Amino acid sequence: MVIQYKCPDCGADMVFNSKTGKLYCDSCGHSEVIEDYEAQDFKPFEQHFHTTTFEGDEASQYQCNNCGAILLTDKDTTATTCSFCGSPVVLGDRLSGVLAPSKVIPFTISKKEAEAAFKKWCHHGLFMPRGFKQADRIKSLTGMYVPFWLYDVQGHGEAFAHCTRIHTHDEGDTIVTKTSHFNVYRKVDTRYSNIPADASEKMPDTLMDQLEPFDYGNMKKFNTPYLAGFISEKYNYTDKEMFSRIQKRVSDYMRDYISGSIVGYSSVNIVNCDCQIAQRSAEYVLFPVWMVYYDYDNSEYTFAMNGQTGKIAGSPPLSKSKITVSVVTITIVLFIICRIITILMGGTVL
Numbered sequence: 001m002v003i004q005y006k007c008p009d010c011g012a013d014m015v016f017n018s019k020t021g022k023l024y025c026d027s028c029g030h031s032e033v034i035e036d037y038e039a040q041d042f043k044p045f046e047q048h049f050h051t052t053t054f055e056g057d058e059a060s061q062y063q064c065n066n067c068g069a070i071l072l073t074d075k076d077t078t079a080t081t082c083s084f085c086g087s088p089v090v091l092g093d094r095l096s097g098v099l100a101p102s103k104v105i106p107f108t109i110s111k112k113e114a115e116a117a118f119k120k121w122c123h124h125g126l127f128m129p130r131g132f133k134q135a136d137r138i139k140s141l142t143g144m145y146v147p148f149w150l151y152d153v154q155g156h157g158e159a160f161a162h163c164t165r166i167h168t169h170d171e172g173d174t175i176v177t178k179t180s181h182f183n184v185y186r187k188v189d190t191r192y193s194n195i196p197a198d199a200s201e202k203m204p205d206t207l208m209d210q211l212e213p214f215d216y217g218n219m220k221k222f223n224t225p226y227l228a229g230f231i232s233e234k235y236n237y238t239d240k241e242m243f244s245r246i247q248k249r250v251s252d253y254m255r256d257y258i259s260g261s262i263v264g265y266s267s268v269n270i271v272n273c274d275c276q277i278a279q280r281s282a283e284y285v286l287f288p289v290w291m292v293y294y295d296y297d298n299s300e301y302t303f304a305m306n307g308q309t310g311k312i313a314g315s316p317p318l319s320k321s322k323i324t325v326s327v328v329t330i331t332i333v334l335f336i337i338c339r340i341i342t343i344l345m346g347g348t349v350l
């Protein structure tokens with residue numbers, strides 16, 4: 001099922017506007033509120049409905065309602081633009097049933113703002129090569145809704161620690177050290193909400209993790225017009241398949257919490273810590289990401305920007321000469337400081 005948004009006033013394509021959070025017509029300025037917007041009788045939570053797709057092995061074919069061209073899409077694509085007429089297209093059948101997202105964080109950063117923010121970030125890069133800092137080789141900047149699972153989990157943890165408390169006091173000329181030993185036990189029951197894990201095969205996990213935090217306060221009930229004008233993909237991994245990542249992450253949180261609760265000792269050695277983490281629920285959500293592909297020195301660099309906060313993740317190239325100059329400068333400065341201290345010390349001794 002192909003969903004496209006036509007302006008009721010002039011018939012042009014409407015796209016999501018990151019400033020207003022509404023569907024917007026560039027031609028005449030008409031806008032539509034997205035909450036509770038119903039398009040072409042599309043009900044994302046209905047399991048079965050008629051679609052206009054043609055069956056294929058991997059990628060299905062869709063037809064653009066605007067120009068009639070066949071849209072060739074990747075099997076994971078849920079929103080794209082028609083490569084013939086440029087009309088934004090949302091693929092409804094890939095957003096329904098078990099593939100229906102429950103929530104979405106809409107883009108608040110426009111393409112123009114994303115480009116400006118990326119260039120500014122490059123300009124301020126301390127050790128980036130000069131050619132890279134000019135930021136004039138952006139190959140593409142793509143607004144993409146990335147599928148995530150948002151987990152609500154319950155954790156039960158038990159820990160045993162060996163702790164010491166050391167006291168010293170003087171007895172005549174002797175310093176007496178007294179060490180008391182304690183066996184410390186902690187049992188905690190915790191609950192964590194909204195722990196995200198990206199469910200896309202293509203997106204590097206570390207890059208996506210670095211984009212956190214997202215502001216869940218602005219998360220909206222999912223509706224297809226939010227995707228108009230962007231690329232969107234469906235999840236490749238189910239919440240169950242991704243859960244081991246969450247268990248690892250929550251275990252770390254719990255260990256930190258437990259060790260943070262053992263205070264007032266001279267030393268703390270956690271001998272055994274066992275955390276059981278169970279999934280209470282997981283929501284399928286879409287988060288906004290600007291993907292920046294950048295050409296430099298015959299290599300392609302990939303950066304990701306949080307489409308809600310503007311936070312940038314990725315590893316830029318580093319200038320060896322700049323690093324060398326900095327190291328040499330720091331060494332010289334340290335050498336001079338040492339010399340001054342030596343001279344001053346020498347002065348007081350004399």
Ligand SMILES: [Zn+2]
Binds near residue numbers: 008011012025028030
């Ligand atoms: Zn219009």
Ligand SMILES: [Zn+2]
Binds near residue numbers: 066067083087
């Ligand atoms: Zn078209």
